[in-house]
Amino acid sequence: DTGVSQDPRHKITKRGQNVTFRCDPISEHNRLYWYRQTLGQGPEFLTYFQNEAQLEKSRLLSDRFSAERPKGSFSTLEIQRTEQGDSAMYLCASNIGTGGLETQYFGPGTRLLVL
């Protein structure tokens, strides 16, 4: 399967713990996006990368959240000192990123539950 993959698919953690999620985009895609989706709502943009550069961060991304894409391939999203309000589906998407409007290809998501 050459689509976007995310790991883990599910994560249960206790409040205050740190968690890290991984996203592997489609191999030739330069742009990578992170979204958060809560029940009954559409995905909310968190941040995006052009290659290894993080070009925009939403105000939703508090200082407890950090994302990296060190070699311009896979990306990680870390949440420190998790809170119950962080419980959500975290989605990753990618596209080629040559400029202009391009369809984003989404992964299956990581569902986080903070107890």
Add this chain to the structure above:
Amino acid sequence: LAKTTQPISMDSYEGQEVNITCSHNNIATNDYITWYQQFPSQGPRFIIQGYKTKVTNEVASLFIPADRKSSTLSLPRVSLSDTAVYYCLVEGGFKTIFGAGTRLFVKA
């Protein structure tokens, strides 16, 4: 980015044509209209995109009037497997803003 408004939910029966209308009154000149489909526990999947008039692909048609302030996604002859959430987006660049979407329930 322009805000979109679409019905919260719709019901249909197998074999019927379903039309979901989306309002985007503040659409900008360089914005495109894109529709995504999302099944439970999966990421959204691109369905169709258009700028004006009509676009058709193997799964849907998209109708956009001349003023571009609304658009209609048309799904011909839906089946049970088309039960999903459908998102209308107005996109002008890299950033994608999703609304709450329309929950389509297809009944047998």
